[in-house]
Structures are given as C-alpha cells and as structure tokens.
Amino acid sequence: MLKCPYCCEELTSEVNRCVHCSQFLIDDIIHSDFPSLDKKKCVFCGKKILSRAKICKHCHKWLDELDQAVRDVDPDDLV
Ligand SMILES: [Zn+2]
Ligand SMILES: [Zn+2]
Known part of the structure; x- marks a missing residue:
C-alpha cells in the first residue's frame, strides 16, 4: 500500500x-x-525529496517528527 x-x-x-x-x-x-519546487535531502537515505514532504518517498521514513525534534533542540546544546 502506497x-x-x-x-x-x-x-x-x-x-x-x-x-x-x-x-x-x-x-x-x-x-x-524544478526551480519552483523546494527540495531537501532525506536525512535517512540522502535522496532528493520535496521539502514539504512528510514521508520520504524513497525510504518511507517520517520526516516531520524529526524536523520537529531538531527545531526543539537548543543550538547551544550542540556546541
Ligand atoms: Zn529517505
Ligand atoms: Zn495526496
């Protein structure tokens, strides 16, 4: 099922x-x-996907939860 x-x-x-x-x-x-399409690399498989995609179409991992986690991290914690 897709x-x-x-x-x-x-x-x-x-x-x-x-x-x-x-x-x-x-x-x-x-x-x-395609200039009008925002793209990003899937953090899991590295393939190009649309930046607004919620699921990587290649490896089918959820991306929005990860984005959320990254955004929640205080940048100072990474230093
Ligand atoms: Zn992927
Ligand atoms: Zn749809």
Missing part, C-alpha cells in the same frame, strides 16, 4: 498523481531541477 507523501492518504495502486490532493508523484519532477 501513501501519498503530501497528504498521507493511502493510494491503492501505482498512480502518477495522488487522487486525494492531486500532487504529482512522478520521480522525474523531483529529480529534475
């Missing part, structure tokens, strides 16, 4: 576009340099 990385709704089959939020799920869009 999950849409944008709205996290379940997708029943291999679709190119999420039926729930109409986001394209095509790899080419992420891999090509």
Whole structure:
C-alpha cells in the first residue's frame, strides 16, 4: 500500500498523481531541477525529496517528527 507523501492518504495502486490532493508523484519532477519546487535531502537515505514532504518517498521514513525534534533542540546544546 502506497501513501501519498503530501497528504498521507493511502493510494491503492501505482498512480502518477495522488487522487486525494492531486500532487504529482512522478520521480522525474523531483529529480529534475524544478526551480519552483523546494527540495531537501532525506536525512535517512540522502535522496532528493520535496521539502514539504512528510514521508520520504524513497525510504518511507517520517520526516516531520524529526524536523520537529531538531527545531526543539537548543543550538547551544550542540556546541
Ligand atoms: Zn495526496
Ligand atoms: Zn529517505
């Protein structure tokens, strides 16, 4: 079972576009340099994903919880 990385709704089959939020799920869009799309590297597998993605589409790990944890850390604690 697939999950849409944008709205996290379940997708029943291999679709190119999420039926729930109409986001394209095509790899080419992420891999090509699309200036309007904010990208970041997955901290788990290092592959490019959209910065607003909640789940890495490659390794399927949740990213928003980690972001939250990082933001909660006081920068001084890292020194
Ligand atoms: Zn969706
Ligand atoms: Zn990943």
